[in-house]
Amino acid sequence: MAGKAAAVVCGWWARRKAAARRDAGMTTSEYAVGTIAAAAFAAVLYKIVTSGAVSGALESVIGKALDASF
Template identity: 90%
Template sequence: MTGNPVRKRWPRGPRGLLRAACAMRGRRGDSGMTTSEYAMGTIAACAFAAVLYKIVTSGAVSGALESLIGKALDAQF
């Protein structure tokens, strides 16, 4: 390595600032989700919520939760 790379200096003034902003637009990475990714994420979250709801409202889990809450409320401090 021979040292620091040479940095390009942007032209000054309003037009130079505009050119610099346009040039930097192409250098940005992909930092967000697209609409289709939001849709897939929403569908996955809804599916997960439905499965979790079914599990929590099942008889065994519901009974266990009621028992746990009952024991917590009856505990002496």
């Protein structure tokens, strides 16, 4: 009985290794999609931060922080 269980485990392991080899390029595409999404998010964030209203608010906050007395 132990021989049969070992054969089942070895068969399962061989199938898992074969499946992992077929999916080898998948991680590269996932990194590419993640990089594109991060770049798009950075572009949107840059547009928001450089807009007139947000830029004025940031300058006001920094100006108040620099003029604060200790």
